[in-house]
Amino acid sequence: MDASAANSTRDKLIETAKELFLTKGVDRVGVREIATKAGINLSLMNYYFRSKEMLFEAIFEMLINEKALVLKQILDSDKPLEEKIRSYVYTYIDILIEDPLLVSFVLSAIHRNNEKIVNLKAIYNLYNTDSFVAQLKREADLGRIKPIEPEQFYVSMISLILFPFSIKPLIADRNRLDERAAKLFLVERKKTIYEMLIASIRF
Amino acid sequence: MDASAANSTRDKLIETAKELFLTKGVDRVGVREIATKAGINLSLMNYYFRSKEMLFEAIFEMLINEKALVLKQILDSDKPLEEKIRSYVYTYIDILIEDPLLVSFVLSAIHRNNEKIVNLKAIYNLYNTDSFVAQLKREADLGRIKPIEPEQFYVSMISLILFPFSIKPLIADRNRLDERAAKLFLVERKKTIYEMLIASIRF
DNA sequence: GTCTATAACGGGATAGAC
DNA sequence: GTCTATCCCGTTATAGAC
Numbered sequence: 001m002d003a004s005a006a007n008s009t010r011d012k013l014i015e016t017a018k019e020l021f022l023t024k025g026v027d028r029v030g031v032r033e034i035a036t037k038a039g040i041n042l043s044l045m046n047y048y049f050r051s052k053e054m055l056f057e058a059i060f061e062m063l064i065n066e067k068a069l070v071l072k073q074i075l076d077s078d079k080p081l082e083e084k085i086r087s088y089v090y091t092y093i094d095i096l097i098e099d100p101l102l103v104s105f106v107l108s109a110i111h112r113n114n115e116k117i118v119n120l121k122a123i124y125n126l127y128n129t130d131s132f133v134a135q136l137k138r139e140a141d142l143g144r145i146k147p148i149e150p151e152q153f154y155v156s157m158i159s160l161i162l163f164p165f166s167i168k169p170l171i172a173d174r175n176r177l178d179e180r181a182a183k184l185f186l187v188e189r190k191k192t193i194y195e196m197l198i199a200s201i202r203f
Numbered sequence: 204m205d206a207s208a209a210n211s212t213r214d215k216l217i218e219t220a221k222e223l224f225l226t227k228g229v230d231r232v233g234v235r236e237i238a239t240k241a242g243i244n245l246s247l248m249n250y251y252f253r254s255k256e257m258l259f260e261a262i263f264e265m266l267i268n269e270k271a272l273v274l275k276q277i278l279d280s281d282k283p284l285e286e287k288i289r290s291y292v293y294t295y296i297d298i299l300i301e302d303p304l305l306v307s308f309v310l311s312a313i314h315r316n317n318e319k320i321v322n323l324k325a326i327y328n329l330y331n332t333d334s335f336v337a338q339l340k341r342e343a344d345l346g347r348i349k350p351i352e353p354e355q356f357y358v359s360m361i362s363l364i365l366f367p368f369s370i371k372p373l374i375a376d377r378n379r380l381d382e383r384a385a386k387l388f389l390v391e392r393k394k395t396i397y398e399m400l401i402a403s404i405r406f
Numbered sequence: 407g408t409c410t411a412t413a414a415c416g417g418g419a420t421a422g423a424c
Numbered sequence: 425g426t427c428t429a430t431c432c433c434g435t436t437a438t439a440g441a442c
Binding site for chain 1: 310315372373391403
């Protein structure tokens with residue numbers, strides 16, 4: 001077969017695996033299931049990727065890099081602090097609303113790989129605080145915001161953004177929300193989070 | 204054999220499985236590995252619990268109930284608001300410092316079970332906001348704190364507490380912290396979180 | 407009632423021959 | 425690109441020991 005057909009087979013494989021990995025969790029998806037749903041021969045998976053693990057890594061890099069770039073650009077931009085925080089929070093939540101399972105996917109990858117996680121280059125685009133931390137220090141030195149621990153502040157920010165998505169079923173159940181209402185709850189967090197972060201740095 | 208011996212075998216099984224589930228993740232532990240490490244016959248696992256899944260459920264209930272009670276008591280107590288928040292944050296983090304893998308364990312359980320998660324009764328002791336939400340409403344009505352969304356506030360509070368533990372390896376790597384320093388970073392969050400929460404409700 | 411030994415089934419992951 | 429062999433896994437069953 002020619003190259004374009006080969007690519008379309010490969011793409012079909014990735015697309016199918018991505019869907020299954022996100023919904024069921026990597027460890028609960030079988031390679032046969034992926035192959036069947038993608039309509040290809042099982043061995044083709046071993047032909048394109050060498051193992052299920054490498055298929056996962058390819059998908060992980062792809063998924064993260066797709067989303068992380070715009071976030072990194074916001075964090076590294078020269079926007080004024082409060083505007084930057086607002087833009088980061090709102091953009092991040094918009095991304096996650098579209099793909100609510102991303103958080104669980106990444107967290108399970110971190111837990112599974114532990115120290116090896118650093119080897120996944122995509123992570124560097126996701127958690128990269130150098131310029132943001134510098135900006136926070138500068139603002140604090142100038143007395144424009146309260147003196148805070150910059151790294152703690154960043155961790156707090158992403159905690160407020162990301163964690164609720166990983167317990168979405170729990171929140172929905174506890175507040176008796178259907179899918180639509182649960183989504184609304186998460187969207188409303190944009191304002192909640194922004195205000196909480198700002199209140200903690202303003203005099 | 205007598206009851207105590209039976210219990211000790213059962214306990215050994217639970218203890219071993221708990222350790223492995225926490226470190227490697229439920230889906231990456233084999234029943235044969237558990238049996239071997241516990242020094243018992245594989246058939247015994249099926250004798251005491253009927254399946255790996257039921258062994259998991261037993262351990263899940265045990266682990267959560269062990270820790271959740273004291274947290275629920277704080278949340279349902281009649282402490283003044285700021286003192287309650289302080290006590291909740293500090294106690295929760297103390298618990299997690301001792302068992303940093305608990306967060307990943309629970310999150311993966313939520314993700315795996317999705318809607319079925321509600322069936323795990325232990326969850327009700329972990330996320331139960333009725334009296335806390337009522338207290339927040341009361342304080343807001345009395346004009347003693349800013350008007351806020353109580354459910355959002357609770358979700359923010361647990362996000363700030365829990366999420367950093369689930370990305371501990373990432374935080375450690377990014378800030379070049381060894382185990383001791385990473386632990387210190389998490390301990391220091393007690394004060395950070397408390398201050399952020401209070402700043403967001405005080406006038 | 408508690409425990410061991412052993413085997414077998416269906417399915418999954420992967421390597422290598424073709 | 426495909427087929428096959430091999431090995432690991434969770435589960436079930438059987439037969440028997442203390």
